[in-house]
Amino acid sequence: MSDIDQIVVETAARLFADDVTPQLRNAAEAGSWPQALWEAVADLGLPEALVPEQAGGYGLDPLVALAVVRTAARFAVPLPLAETLWANRLLAAAGLSRPSGPVTFFAPATSAPSVDPLQITRSADGWRLVGHAPRVPWGAQADVVVVADSADGPMIARVPAGRATVTAGDNLAAEPRDDLAFDLVLPADSVAPAPRLALSLQEAGAALRAIQMAGALERVLELSVRYASERVQFGRPIGKFQAVQQNLAILAGQTAAAGGAADLAAEALAEDLDPLPIAIAKARTGEAASSACAIAHQVHGAIGFTHEHELHHFTRRLWAWRDEYGNDTHWNARVGAAVTAAGADGLWPLITAA
Amino acid sequence: MTETSITFPPPPADTLSDLRAEVRDFLATALANRKPRDRARTWTGFDADFSAQMGERGWIGMTWPKRYGGHERSALERYVVLEEMLAAGAPVAAHWIADRQSGPLLLKAGTEEQRQAILPRIAAGQCFFCIGMSEPDSGSDLAAARTRATPVEGGFRVNGTKLWTTYGHKSHYMILFCRTGAADDRHGGTSQLLVDLSTPGITIRPIADLSGEHHFNEVVFEDVFLPSSAVIGALGDGWNQVMGELAFERSGPERFLSSFILLVEAVRALGQSPSVAAQAAVGRLTGQIVTLRRLSRSVAGLLQRGENPALQAALVKDQGALLEQEIPEVVRTILAVEPSLRSPVDLSNVLAHIVLAAPCFSLRGGTREILRGIIARGLGLR
Numbered sequence: 197m198s199d200i201d202q203i204v205v206e207t208a209a210r211l212f213a214d215d216v217t218p219q220l221r222n223a224a225e226a227g228s229w230p231q232a233l234w235e236a237v238a239d240l241g242l243p244e245a246l247v248p249e250q251a252g253g254y255g256l257d258p259l260v261a262l263a264v265v266r267t268a269a270r271f272a273v274p275l276p277l278a279e280t281l282w283a284n285r286l287l288a289a290a291g292l293s294r295p296s297g298p299v300t301f302f303a304p305a306t307s308a309p310s311v312d313p314l315q316i317t318r319s320a321d322g323w324r325l326v327g328h329a330p331r332v333p334w335g336a337q338a339d340v341v342v343v344a345d346s347a348d349g350p351m352i353a354r355v356p357a358g359r360a361t362v363t364a365g366d367n368l369a370a371e372p373r374d375d376l377a378f379d380l381v382l383p384a385d386s387v388a389p390a391p392r393l394a395l396s397l398q399e400a401g402a403a404l405r406a407i408q409m410a411g412a413l414e415r416v417l418e419l420s421v422r423y424a425s426e427r428v429q430f431g432r433p434i435g436k437f438q439a440v441q442q443n444l445a446i447l448a449g450q451t452a453a454a455g456g457a458a459d460l461a462a463e464a465l466a467e468d469l470d471p472l473p474i475a476i477a478k479a480r481t482g483e484a485a486s487s488a489c490a491i492a493h494q495v496h497g498a499i500g501f502t503h504e505h506e507l508h509h510f511t512r513r514l515w516a517w518r519d520e521y522g523n524d525t526h527w528n529a530r531v532g533a534a535v536t537a538a539g540a541d542g543l544w545p546l547i548t549a550a
Numbered sequence: 551m552t553e554t555s556i557t558f559p560p561p562p563a564d565t566l567s568d569l570r571a572e573v574r575d576f577l578a579t580a581l582a583n584r585k586p587r588d589r590a591r592t593w594t595g596f597d598a599d600f601s602a603q604m605g606e607r608g609w610i611g612m613t614w615p616k617r618y619g620g621h622e623r624s625a626l627e628r629y630v631v632l633e634e635m636l637a638a639g640a641p642v643a644a645h646w647i648a649d650r651q652s653g654p655l656l657l658k659a660g661t662e663e664q665r666q667a668i669l670p671r672i673a674a675g676q677c678f679f680c681i682g683m684s685e686p687d688s689g690s691d692l693a694a695a696r697t698r699a700t701p702v703e704g705g706f707r708v709n710g711t712k713l714w715t716t717y718g719h720k721s722h723y724m725i726l727f728c729r730t731g732a733a734d735d736r737h738g739g740t741s742q743l744l745v746d747l748s749t750p751g752i753t754i755r756p757i758a759d760l761s762g763e764h765h766f767n768e769v770v771f772e773d774v775f776l777p778s779s780a781v782i783g784a785l786g787d788g789w790n791q792v793m794g795e796l797a798f799e800r801s802g803p804e805r806f807l808s809s810f811i812l813l814v815e816a817v818r819a820l821g822q823s824p825s826v827a828a829q830a831a832v833g834r835l836t837g838q839i840v841t842l843r844r845l846s847r848s849v850a851g852l853l854q855r856g857e858n859p860a861l862q863a864a865l866v867k868d869q870g871a872l873l874e875q876e877i878p879e880v881v882r883t884i885l886a887v888e889p890s891l892r893s894p895v896d897l898s899n900v901l902a903h904i905v906l907a908a909p910c911f912s913l914r915g916g917t918r919e920i921l922r923g924i925i926a927r928g929l930g931l932r
Contacts, residue, residue: 421929421930421931424931425930425931435926435931435932436931436932438919438923440931441922441923441926441931441932442919442922442926444925444926444929444931445868445921445922445923445925445926445929446868446922448556448865448925448928448929449865449868449869449872449925451556452556452558452845452862452865452869453838453841453842453845453869455556455558456558456841456842456844456845456848457837457841457844459558459560459844460840460841460844473840475833475837476836476837476840476841479833479834479837480837480838480841483834524834525830527833527837528829528830528831528833528834528837529826529829529830529833530833531832531833531834531836531837532824532828532829532830532831532832532833532834532836533829533833534833535817535829535832535833535836536817536820536822536823536824536829536832539817539818540814540815540817540818541814543813543814543817543836544637544638544810544814546836547637547836547839547840547843548564548570548633548843550840
């Protein structure tokens with residue numbers, strides 16, 4: 197990372213450290229949109245961080261933009277930042293205009309057929325979009341990028357916030373996960389043939405969540421080590437007990453593995469969405485999340501089980517994110533399918549190419 | 551805020567596809583008749599002829615200066631050769647210790663005479679080493695070693711017993727960790743000496759392992775005379791020398807590939823239509839290997855830059871041993887096979903070998919508990 201890149205990440209970290217207070221997170225959980233925080237994030241240009249320079253972006257290294265996503269998760273930033281970065285990337289690739297506010301995207305699950313898949317057809321005054329999009333992150337607050345089948349092949353469209361019929365929902369961390377029903381007409385200039393990047397939405401979502409999980413795990417490790425150093429029982433900090441030290445060493449190992457896996461996902465996301473490293477990353481970070489959250493709560497004892505302590509802002513996100521865009525088993529099976537196709541003697545070449 | 555972040559920078563780009571292809575071509579021929587049960591031994595498989603072939607190829611002492619028989623290649627080129635050897639189950643044990651730690655130690659701390667006499671022979675794949683660290687009362691607590699080298703006219707007289715000396719019976723030399731100073735100077739009173747194992751007074755006795763095989767030995771020193779020229783580096787530097795080498799010993803591909811041949815055979819046995827559960831299990835293990843390999847290569851990059859990533863190396867080894875030990879347990883859940891060392895069925899045989907070898911994966915090179923203590927120290931907890 198160059199000095200400039202480092203400054204981008206550090207500036208974002210400073211903003212999050214100053215502005216993302218427990219009060220702000222709690223208010224967001226209760227349903228209030230943190231407009232001031234969004235404006236501060238937008239002032240830094242972060243929503244456009246993955247837009248290539250030739251499409252009007254800042255020409256930031258995509259890996260730096262994704263390091264910002266990881267940093268945001270390290271502070272449990274209650275905004276659709278990851279979603280906005282990727283949605284704007286897709287809009288830029290399709291040559292569509294980008295809003296100044298938040299944008300999310302809908303990734304149909306690939307493991308089960310959708311009951312009411314999105315369809316888009318030409319109409320007299322533009323394009324008519326119909327269908328159902330379950331569990332869209334911040335689906336009520338943000339513009340939504342969707343990909344829908346049409347007679348001309350898959351099309352990408354941006355639906356302005358407030359146009360869909362919303363059934364509000366959330367995940368374990370009370371992040372909005374809204375069901376959207378579409379039956380509306382979009383102007384012709386908000387629809388375009390889907391670029392190749394937009395055909396792997398579940399992979400993109402999985403890669404983003406893997407990166408976010410790595411960031412949240414870093415904070416879980418920090419909180420746990422700090423608590424073990426401060427909490428005194430039997431006359432000494434509990435971190436002096438070998439049993440606690442051994443568990444924290446496992447937590448560090450899981451965090452390190454998740455970090456390495458997330459780097460694989462970031463590189464794939466920055467390039468051409470190679471599904472294998474993304475599958476590996478999502479499964480590995482999900483597994484790390486399960487192990488790490490259990491240890492972190494054990495180390496924190498009763499105080500970590502309270503809403504008052506901040507640990508849960510990270511562990512509840514990890515418990516939610518590990519199951520979004522395909523759980524560990526889903527992605528492990530994808531990796532396994534690649535191994536089956538490669539065969540026993542192709543296993544090692546597959547590993548060295550991943 | 552407590553600074554507990556542990557960084558694994560991106561590994562250096564893999565631009566060595568020519569070298570990798572060259573090694574794969576060589577192995578395809580050299581190991582054409584090697585059975586899975588033998589491949590399963592990887593870096594405990596001893597074959598002096600194979601080591602000599604590797605020496606001819608220039609794949610031992612790869613990073614050492616040419617004047618000592620080395621090839622002045624990068625640590626990452628060496629990494630490629632190592633991981634290809636391990637993944638193929640090549641019998642690399644004969645030269646392994648000399649290439650990984652004894653040679654580098656002599657290069658760093660040895661006398662010019664020691665380097666010239668020994669390094670070219672190691673690089674040629676003709677000179678094998680064993681490690682003389684553990685003792686009956688000194689395992690994880692290395693500083694408790696009692697073997698003592700007492701100064702005498704022209705050198706030292708050595709008395710004591712070394713234990714778990716892998717391939718001591720087939721090695722030419724041992725790097726002996728022993729006491730040379732005051733008994734109460736746990737660290738400063740230790741040195742390392744270069745021992746020609748044909749020296750009179752050395753008795754090497756076999757110790758069979760769980761599978762009945764003979765890798766380990768007990769090496770007894772009874773009034774063994776070693777010349778002054780046997781000292782490596784300065785007297786009293788033993789502890790620092792040993793600690794300085796640990797990052798090299800703990801982060802390599804041998805720390806997560808010990809059970810790899812079993813995974814290969816499991817994939818073969820599952821065939822073209824495994825259940826989704828079996829596929830997910832195999833996919834999970836594969837993903838774990840990919841992830842650990844990335845971390846391990848990251849550490850290799852740090853070592854190449856001259857850093858001492860002892861904490862990162864401990865993390866790689868701890869995670870690696872967990873994976874190596876889990877592979878046989880997972881294979882048992884997805885394939886119905888009874889392990890037997892006498893079975894003619896490859897999978898059964900390989901599983902038997904790995905089940906019986908697995909306990910060692912979290913003992914050798916630093917026990918799990920010691921590694922986690924190192925990690926806890928790195929986190930600032932002790």
